[in-house]
Amino acid sequence: MAESRIEITDNLDLLLGVLPPRVRQQLDAIPALDSLIEVVLDLGRPPEARFPSGVMTLNQGYVTREDLDFMVARVGAFTKDNRAGIERTLHRISALRNRFGEIVGLTCRVGRAVYGTVEIVRDVIESGKSVLILGRPGVGKTTLLREAARVLADELGRRVVIVDTSNEIAGDGDIPHPGIGRARRMQVPTPDLQHAVMIEAVENHMPEVVVIDEIGTEAEALAARTIAERGVQLIATAHGNSLENLITNPTLADLIGGIQSVTLGDEEARRRRTQKTVLERKAPPTFDTLIEIHSQERFAVHPDVASVVDALLRHQPARPELRLRRPDGGVDREAPAPTVAPSVGSNRSEPSRRITRIFPYAVSRERLERAIREIDAPAAVCTHPRDADMVLTLRALARKHPKKLRELMTHAVPVHAVNANTVGKLMDFLREQFDVEHGLDAEQQVALREAEDAIASAIAERRAIELEPQNAYVRRLQHQLADAYGLESESVGTQPFRRLIIRPIAGTPARQRMAGGFRQNFA
Numbered sequence: 001m002a003e004s005r006i007e008i009t010d011n012l013d014l015l016l017g018v019l020p021p022r023v024r025q026q027l028d029a030i031p032a033l034d035s036l037i038e039v040v041l042d043l044g045r046p047p048e049a050r051f052p053s054g055v056m057t058l059n060q061g062y063v064t065r066e067d068l069d070f071m072v073a074r075v076g077a078f079t080k081d082n083r084a085g086i087e088r089t090l091h092r093i094s095a096l097r098n099r100f101g102e103i104v105g106l107t108c109r110v111g112r113a114v115y116g117t118v119e120i121v122r123d124v125i126e127s128g129k130s131v132l133i134l135g136r137p138g139v140g141k142t143t144l145l146r147e148a149a150r151v152l153a154d155e156l157g158r159r160v161v162i163v164d165t166s167n168e169i170a171g172d173g174d175i176p177h178p179g180i181g182r183a184r185r186m187q188v189p190t191p192d193l194q195h196a197v198m199i200e201a202v203e204n205h206m207p208e209v210v211v212i213d214e215i216g217t218e219a220e221a222l223a224a225r226t227i228a229e230r231g232v233q234l235i236a237t238a239h240g241n242s243l244e245n246l247i248t249n250p251t252l253a254d255l256i257g258g259i260q261s262v263t264l265g266d267e268e269a270r271r272r273r274t275q276k277t278v279l280e281r282k283a284p285p286t287f288d289t290l291i292e293i294h295s296q297e298r299f300a301v302h303p304d305v306a307s308v309v310d311a312l313l314r315h316q317p318a319r320p321e322l323r324l325r326r327p328d329g330g331v332d333r334e335a336p337a338p339t340v341a342p343s344v345g346s347n348r349s350e351p352s353r354r355i356t357r358i359f360p361y362a363v364s365r366e367r368l369e370r371a372i373r374e375i376d377a378p379a380a381v382c383t384h385p386r387d388a389d390m391v392l393t394l395r396a397l398a399r400k401h402p403k404k405l406r407e408l409m410t411h412a413v414p415v416h417a418v419n420a421n422t423v424g425k426l427m428d429f430l431r432e433q434f435d436v437e438h439g440l441d442a443e444q445q446v447a448l449r450e451a452e453d454a455i456a457s458a459i460a461e462r463r464a465i466e467l468e469p470q471n472a473y474v475r476r477l478q479h480q481l482a483d484a485y486g487l488e489s490e491s492v493g494t495q496p497f498r499r500l501i502i503r504p505i506a507g508t509p510a511r512q513r514m515a516g517g518f519r520q521n522f523a
Contacts, residue, residue, distance in 0.1 A: 085172025
């Protein structure tokens with residue numbers, strides 16, 4: 001893949017121009033203004049400027065109604081979703097209103113057109129297949145959509161139509177932002193009409209590619225399937241961080257083929273070594289390929305959504321291709337391990353390893369399933385003890401021998417116990433039970449490399465660094481790594497966004513030197 005340089009344009013002066021003069025005056029004096037994320041003005045409070053490193057209070061008195069009126073008069077009209085913009089820019093001004101409909105707060109978010117971000121997945125975008133993009137808010141999904149539309153329209157000459165809800169992709173005003181190139185933009189008056197505009201785009205304007213931001217309702221998922229069935233390439237984002245999120249989301253599951261419960265015959269259940277009632281995919285996915293954006297530098301690509309969904313439904317791990325953007329703009333690829341999951345209806349045989357069926361009693365089914373996925377244990381959770389190879393319960397409960405547990409023991413199924421109903425303890429049990437190695441997989445290695453880079457920055461720049469969200473096991477390793485360097489670390493947020501913040505504290509050079517080979521001990 002060709003190397004590319006990422007360029008950013010933000011028209012920041014146009015946003016500063018609509019701010020009250022006293023607020024702009026203080027912002028102009030900030031050296032790191034290029035990294036500004038947003039400015040917040042709430043009535044009766046000091047204005048705030050938000051940066052990746054934290055929030056800065058602007059000591060220019062309190063926000064008045066005159067300040068808010070000054071801004072409202074200088075931006076475009078607010079729509080039903082309380083958003084306005086500045087014409088031909090990507091900046092977004094969102095309003096807070098009181099119960100009488102009066103504006104009492106404004107959030108002024110800086111919009112940036114980023115050129116070069118698509119290079120990491122350019123081959124996927126240009127393949128002609130429909131692509132679904134997932135990632136947490138603020139990670140860059142809309143930016144990637146905008147760049148993809150420009151590349152397809154300008155460099156490949158395809159007919160591209162953008163369905164632009166709240167002017168997120170192409171900016172405010174009747175003339176779209178130049179960041180979308182020659183792509184055409186259809187504005188959506190309110191979010192609840194997005195599905196209708198999606199169908200209108202195909203029926204009226206003969207696009208080869210339709211670009212959509214944030215598919216979030218059942219009507220929009222149905223419209224997406226209708227478009228895909230007409231042979232139009234779809235490039236869209238959806239709510240969720242990973243493919244697993246869509247499987248458990250009944251509203252959006254149709255994007256990946258839909259999920260249904262199927263009852264197997266006795267012979268088929270024995271052949272699969274699973275319970276008789278299983279989940280299977282209902283139909284071909286709307287999207288052929290799925291991209292998970294973990295960070296601006298790390299993407300995971302699932303090139304065949306159908307096979308990955310089938311594998312996850314049979315309790316096998318998803319193995320995407322990881323792509324890492326280097327500082328010089330190049331891309332490193334980490335190929336996935338060979339897939340072992342057959343598609344629905346396939347005559348290929350199941351993988352050779354034996355799957356142990358576990359019935360959880362007083363143990364969280366969700367946590368047990370997560371623990372199985374985390375370490376790729378050859379196990380599955382079943383819903384009835386008659387289908388189980390073992391019963392798993394809590395040690396404190398097992399000592400009391402309740403009636404229900406005694407009944408389970410009469411099925412001649414071995415009963416095992418764990419000390420606590422936590423993912424960590426369940427993972428420890430599974431590792432011991434199935435002799436699973438404690439080595440790190442590719443994604444965990446990347447997470448520790450990210451922690452090492454953050455530690456180096458925290459030491460050199462004497463500032464706090466926030467890491468990407470990780471599971472509890474990886475966060476524990478990151479905590480240990482930070483401690484080995486003599487730094488402070490803290491887990492913040494809630495799952496699935498819980499992550500570490502690493503802060504510099506007084507530490508000895510000796511501890512920092514000896515930590516250089518610390519990560520190797522985990523590999």
